[in-house]
Amino acid sequence: MNAPDRFELFLLQDGEKKITEKIFTGLSNTSDFILLKEDHTLGNLIAEHLKQAPHVLLAAYKIAHPNVPEVMIRVQTDGTITPRDALRQTCQTLVQMYFALGREFQKEFALRQFADQGDQGGAGNAGGQGGPY
Amino acid sequence: MLAEIPTMAIDLVQIEDNSTVLADEFIAHRLGMLPLNAEGVENLFYSRDCDCDEYCDRCSVILSLHAKCTGDENMHVSARDLVPSGERISQTLGNPIISDPDGLGPLILKLRPGQEIKLKCIAKKGIAKEHAKWAPSAAIGFEYDPHNKLHHLDLWYEQDAKKEWPPSEYADWEEPPQEGEPFDYDAVPNRFYFNVETAGALPPDAIITEGIKVLQIKLAQMVKDLSEGDGDGNGAYDGPRSPEFGGGGADGWGGGQDPGFTTPYGNGGNQSAWGGAGAGGGTTPYGTTPYGGAGGSSW
Numbered sequence: 430m431n432a433p434d435r436f437e438l439f440l441l442q443d444g445e446k447k448i449t450e451k452i453f454t455g456l457s458n459t460s461d462f463i464l465l466k467e468d469h470t471l472g473n474l475i476a477e478h479l480k481q482a483p484h485v486l487l488a489a490y491k492i493a494h495p496n497v498p499e500v501m502i503r504v505q506t507d508g509t510i511t512p513r514d515a516l517r518q519t520c521q522t523l524v525q526m527y528f529a530l531g532r533e534f535q536k537e538f539a540l541r542q543f544a545d546q547g548d549q550g551g552a553g554n555a556g557g558q559g560g561p562y
Numbered sequence: 563m564l565a566e567i568p569t570m571a572i573d574l575v576q577i578e579d580n581s582t583v584l585a586d587e588f589i590a591h592r593l594g595m596l597p598l599n600a601e602g603v604e605n606l607f608y609s610r611d612c613d614c615d616e617y618c619d620r621c622s623v624i625l626s627l628h629a630k631c632t633g634d635e636n637m638h639v640s641a642r643d644l645v646p647s648g649e650r651i652s653q654t655l656g657n658p659i660i661s662d663p664d665g666l667g668p669l670i671l672k673l674r675p676g677q678e679i680k681l682k683c684i685a686k687k688g689i690a691k692e693h694a695k696w697a698p699s700a701a702i703g704f705e706y707d708p709h710n711k712l713h714h715l716d717l718w719y720e721q722d723a724k725k726e727w728p729p730s731e732y733a734d735w736e737e738p739p740q741e742g743e744p745f746d747y748d749a750v751p752n753r754f755y756f757n758v759e760t761a762g763a764l765p766p767d768a769i770i771t772e773g774i775k776v777l778q779i780k781l782a783q784m785v786k787d788l789s790e791g792d793g794d795g796n797g798a799y800d801g802p803r804s805p806e807f808g809g810g811g812a813d814g815w816g817g818g819q820d821p822g823f824t825t826p827y828g829n830g831g832n833q834s835a836w837g838g839a840g841a842g843g844g845t846t847p848y849g850t851t852p853y854g855g856a857g858g859s860s861w
Contacts, residue, residue, distance in 0.1 A: 435692045435693065436610065436692055438691050438692070439566070439689065439691045439692070440610075446787070447783065447784065447787045448784060448787045448788060464784075467780075470565075470566075470777075471780055471781075471784075474777075513788055516784075516788060517784075517785055517788040517789065520781045520782075520784045520785045520788070521781075521785055523777075523781050524778050524781045524782050524785065527774050527777055527778045527781070528778065530774060531771055531774040531775070531778075534767075534770055534771065534774070535767075535771065538767050
């Protein structure tokens with residue numbers, strides 16, 4: 430049978446690298462990053478956050494074909510930092526943001542459960558909010 | 563990200579005896595759809611990563627089913643009748659989820675008098691990108707801006723949109739718009755209401771936490787990969803920076819802004835990304851050639 434393995438969508442094959450950087454010569458300080466075996470989840474997330482990052486002039490992503498699990502992210506910086514560093518910083522910030530979000534969620538969720546145990550059937554008021562968002 | 567949280571699902575079915583009206587593959591498909599308890603699935607290996615040939619106790623949970631209709635009435639075989647066997651990592655991992663009041667679980671098939679079914683199921687760990695049966699959640703929805711202050715929605719109406727559209731259940735959580743309030747062009751959505759529904763494999767809060775974790779792992783892996791590339795030209799030189807994110811934010815390149823810092827490796831060829839940004843390190847300021855023309859930078 431010639432059916433491709435089911436995990437080819439998300440597992441790197443032998444010798445494949447997660448990220449490859451290709452310098453884009455059409456613009457100054459611009460690089461294309463090819464992420465293999467990723468989808469809009471990471472592409473959109475990173476591109477949107479790169480746009481808010483300092484020194485980043487341009488950030489965009491595309492998935493050339495919906496059947497091909499490859500994300501291309503193009504980053505242009507103002508020259509203070511390399512696109513690679515911009516991308517790395519963004520990822521680091523995101524990891525920390527998710528860390529904060531996760532911690533905040535668990536805290537608020539535990540509080541919520543505690544409060545619900547305290548007064549059974551009490552109408553839920555705006556208590557379960559929180560997190561950096 | 564709620565499509566990449568690992569859960570358990572029946573992936574292989576070995577049928578010994580099937581005299582039911584349903585075809586083997588039909589039953590196998592039905593079995594695959596059964597939600598199984600996935601708490602503690604992180605202690606289980608993926609079968610493809612495991613050392614074993616096909617499956618073993620460290621990468622799978624075995625459930626067996628043996629039923630024969632001996633009475634005169636049709637017999638119902640449901641998820642309750644699946645019996646886990648073998649050594650398991652925990653006593654709950656891989657158990658079929660049974661949440662109905664009768665304690666039967668989902669109906670798998672029905673037997674006419676005299677029919678028999680005997681099979682062995684191998685439940686494995688997987689993610690929903692491979693097959694939707696591994697999806698942890700039954701439904702996930704989110705909404706924002708319950709009062710449509712951002713005008714992202716254009717509500718259809720006959721006479722009055724306010725009267726005709728029911729308010730969102732989160733409408734009391736946010737300030738309703740004031741009468742005659744000017745439209746804020748710069749506003750962006752900053753509060754999202756998620757609705758997470760599960761089939762019982764994981765509790766909703768665990769799905770959120772796991773989802774965050776999966777994303778973090780992905781991003782951390784990217785940070786690591788991006789950092790590794792820097793070291794290429796310098797061989798063993800790893801830099802004082804920890805390749806993980808733990809090092810605390812910006813120090814990865816911050817070192818480069820220390821004017822006193824000159825990288826001893828700078829002349830050797832490829833300067834490391836942070837060394838190169840320093841006044842002493844690179845030959846080319848980043849402004850014109852972004853990649854530091856100094857010597858065959860590998861990236």
